[in-house]
Every structure is written in C-alpha cells, then in structure tokens.
Amino acid sequence: MLPPDLQRIKHIRDYCTEIEKTVMRYGRAFTIFDSDPDYQRSVSFSILQIGELSGGLTQEYRQATADRVQWGPIKGMRNLVAHNYGSMSREIIWETATTDIPALKRFCEEQLASADF
Known part of the structure; x- marks a missing residue:
C-alpha cells in the first residue's frame, strides 16, 4: 500500500x-477551449481537484519536493477556480492545462515509479 502522500500523488496524476x-x-486549440463552456468546466474541475489534493500533502513532502513543484501556486489555482470561476481568465486555465499539468503529471509518475514500498 502506498504511503498517504503517494496516494494523493497518484490521485493528482489521475486528474492530470x-x-x-x-x-x-x-x-x-485555445479557440475551441475558449468557446466551449463544457470543455472549460471539465478542465477547471480537474484543476480544482488537483489543488484540493495538493493541500492535503504533508508539509514534509511539500518541502522535500519544493525544488520540483510549486505547491503553493497549485493550491492558489484551486482557490481561484473555486471562488472566481465566472471571472477566471480562460487563458490562465488553458496555460495551466497545456503547460503546467503535463509537467506535474511527469513529476507524479516519477514519484510513483521511484516509490520504495
């Protein structure tokens, strides 16, 4: 069984x-994303879940991996999506989905592959 932090990392990877x-x-294409509310909601929900899960990681884990992942902004993005959804910049959501999320997924996969359990 995976330790709790790695269980969360697995769920984060799944949302990625x-x-x-x-x-x-x-x-x-951003133009498709920008014109499709269902597309926007689907991506935003997963970003929200990733931020929620990241907030449950232990302080020790976040500190140990801080050189690879900026956990604070991930949690901050969750708060923006949750509380400012209607006024949230679609460009920022798109950039997060297409640039930051693939990098986060790679990190999660590396963490899970190197897990010693």
Whole structure:
C-alpha cells in the first residue's frame, strides 16, 4: 500500500490524465477551449481537484519536493477556480492545462515509479 502522500500523488496524476484526455477529446486549440463552456468546466474541475489534493500533502513532502513543484501556486489555482470561476481568465486555465499539468503529471509518475514500498 502506498504511503498517504503517494496516494494523493497518484490521485493528482489521475486528474492530470483526465485533463490530458479532455484536451485530446475536444481539441488542442485555445479557440475551441475558449468557446466551449463544457470543455472549460471539465478542465477547471480537474484543476480544482488537483489543488484540493495538493493541500492535503504533508508539509514534509511539500518541502522535500519544493525544488520540483510549486505547491503553493497549485493550491492558489484551486482557490481561484473555486471562488472566481465566472471571472477566471480562460487563458490562465488553458496555460495551466497545456503547460503546467503535463509537467506535474511527469513529476507524479516519477514519484510513483521511484516509490520504495
């Protein structure tokens, strides 16, 4: 069984995969994303969940991995999506989905692959 932090990392990875699948399904163009509320909601929900899960990581884990992942902004993005959804910049959500999420997914996969359990 995975330690609690790695269980959360696994769930974060799964939400990263969901975003990846959504982008592949709808299309990898900002114009499509910008004009489709369902696309926006799907990606935003997964970003919100990633931020929520990251907030549950132990302080020790976040500190130990801070050189690879900026956990504060991930949690901050969750708060923006949750509390300012209607006025949230679609450009920022898109940039997060297409640039930051793939990098986060790689990090999670590396963490899970190197888990010593």
